[in-house]
Every structure is written in C-alpha cells, then in structure tokens.
Amino acid sequence: MVRLSADVSNPGYFMITVVLAAAMVVLSVSCGDESSSKFGYEEFFLVPVRAHLIQSRNIPQLSTKLRSKDVILLMEKVNEIYSQAGVHFYLESIWQEPAGSESILSGFKAGIPLNMYLFLRPEQSLDQNLVHLYYVHELPVNGLTILKGEGGVFINDSARLIDVKGGTDDTLSRVTSHELGHVLGMTHTVSSSNLMNEGTSGFQMDEVQVEVVRNHIQYLKNYSSTGSFFVDGNAKFTGGQEGKAKSYFEILVSIAGESPIKYAAEEKLLEIEAIKN
Numbered sequence: 001m002v003r004l005s006a007d008v009s010n011p012g013y014f015m016i017t018v019v020l021a022a023a024m025v026v027l028s029v030s031c032g033d034e035s036s037s038k039f040g041y042e043e044f045f046l047v048p049v050r051a052h053l054i055q056s057r058n059i060p061q062l063s064t065k066l067r068s069k070d071v072i073l074l075m076e077k078v079n080e081i082y083s084q085a086g087v088h089f090y091l092e093s094i095w096q097e098p099a100g101s102e103s104i105l106s107g108f109k110a111g112i113p114l115n116m117y118l119f120l121r122p123e124q125s126l127d128q129n130l131v132h133l134y135y136v137h138e139l140p141v142n143g144l145t146i147l148k149g150e151g152g153v154f155i156n157d158s159a160r161l162i163d164v165k166g167g168t169d170d171t172l173s174r175v176t177s178h179e180l181g182h183v184l185g186m187t188h189t190v191s192s193s194n195l196m197n198e199g200t201s202g203f204q205m206d207e208v209q210v211e212v213v214r215n216h217i218q219y220l221k222n223y224s225s226t227g228s229f230f231v232d233g234n235a236k237f238t239g240g241q242e243g244k245a246k247s248y249f250e251i252l253v254s255i256a257g258e259s260p261i262k263y264a265a266e267e268k269l270l271e272i273e274a275i276k277n
C-alpha cells in the first residue's frame with residue numbers, strides 16, 4: 001500500500017480534475033481491447049463517479065492511504081468487471097478532503113455506528129447527480145453502501161477478502177465493484193464466485209444480474225450512452241472548450257470495442273492535439 005504524501009495536518013482540500021484522470025486511464029488501458037464483453041461498444045452505458053480520499057485529523061483511522069493514481073488504477077479494474085454488463089464508470093473527479101462532521105463522529109468512542117458514516121461526507125463535494133465513493137482507511141466492514149437520500153459508498157482501504165478459484169487478486173476493485181453493485185440494484189448471492197457474494201474475491205455476474213444492472217442504470221441521473229457522450233463532448237469542442245472535450249473523447253477511446261463513435265473520438269483527439277501545436 002502506498003503511503004499518503006499529502007500534508008494531513010493541512011485541513012484544506014483539493015480536487016484533481018477529470019482531465020488528468022482521463023489522460024492517465026487512456027495511457028494504461030490502450031492495449032485493453034481483448035475484453036470479452038458480450039455488449040457492443042454502442043450498447044455501453046457510461047456512469048460518472050466522484051471519488052473522495054478522506055482525511056481526518058481527529059480520527060486518524062479514517063484517513064485513507066490511497067492516492068489519486070491508486071483510484072485511477074482500481075477504476076480500470078472495476079471497468080473490466082463491469083464490461084460483463086456493458087457498463088463503464090468514469091471518474092468525474094477525485095477529491096482529497098477532510099471528513100465532514102468530525103466533531104459528531106469523534107463522539108462515538110466505541111466506534112462509529114454504520115448508519116452514522118453518512119456524516120463523514122464533506123458537504124462541499126456533495127452532488128446529487130453523482131455516485132460518490134468515499135475511501136477511508138478503516139471501516140468495521142469492507143464496504144458500506146447507504147442508498148437513503150443522496151447516500152454514498154464507503155470503502156475500507158484495508159479491506160480483506162476470502163480468495164476463491166477464479167477470483168480477482170485486486171481487493172479494492174472487487175470491494176468497489178461489489179458496493180457499486182448495490183447502487184445498481186443488486187442484492188447478495190450465495191455463489192462464492194459471484195460479485196455479489198459477501199466477502200469473497202469472486203467477480204462473476206449472471207444474466208439476471210446483468211439485466212438488473214442495465215435496468216437500474218436508467219434510474220441514475222447523468223448516465224449516458226457512448227453516442228450521447230460523444231455528442232456532449234463534441235458540443236464542448238465546438239463551444240471552444242477543447243480541454244473539457246478532450247476528457248470526454250479520452251474516456252470514449254478507453255472503452256473496449258470497435259465503433260465509428262470510437263474512431264470519431266480518436267479523430268477528435270488528433271484535432272485537439274493539432275490545435276495545441
């Protein structure tokens with residue numbers, strides 16, 4: 001595990017924009033086209049997520065050891081898992097910020113009750129149009145999803161899983177994928193190789209689960225098809241916002257599969273590159 005390099009004593013927060021996140025994803029998944037997804041490129045749904053790297057001065061066990069690059073890498077693995085369902089999560093942004101309501105949370109001397117973790121969401125980064133992933137160092141469970149209200153997904157960066165045959169060795173991407181499974185309407189299953197089994201490294205999804213996920217996505221705000229995502233990116237491009245457009249096209253290029261939409265996104269990236277030079 002990488003140690004956090006940020007100055008934890010500084011209560012300020014900062015945001016790393018998606019421009020950086022997307023660029024790094026593209027670099028490292030450019031050879032990832034061997035996906036076995038049964039969904040074609042144009043059937044993929046894109047879902048934005050906002051990741052939060054929580055820091056706490058008063059409750060040190062909340063301060064995650066993860067850095068932005070760890071989250072970028074683990075989201076690639078999450079997307080490998082979700083290619084089974086034709087779903088691609090993209091990092092809208094990554095925030096490194098102090099926990100909210102620390103005075104309330106530090107009052108629980110015998111441990112924070114699970115339903116109280118909602119208080120650790122920092123207010124300034126809430127956005128009801130997004131799925132939020134809050135990374136903390138220690139939780140009494142591997143992951144926790146609260147769907148009530150704006151809710152949130154809380155992930156223990158020191159999570160442990162029971163290894164099963166054919167399972168993943170990337171614990172945090174499995175825990176993140178499992179919790180996102182709850183956000184997308186899935187419930188627990190008994191098969192140990194399944195993504196929704198509790199506490200194992202399994203990551204398979206069956207056909208019924210895939211249907212549940214694809215139906216449930218339509219209840220989320222802000223989801224897109226690859227086609228509509230291209231249109232949104234192109235609107236930024238024609239509106240002179242090349243920097244923003246670039247991250248849209250980079251995300252489209254990072255999705256496995258072949259499609260005229262993907263080729264058009266590749267061409268747009270070359271155009272943007274030519275404008276810069």
Ligand SMILES: [Zn+2]
Binds near residue numbers: 178182188198
């Ligand atoms: Zn669960």
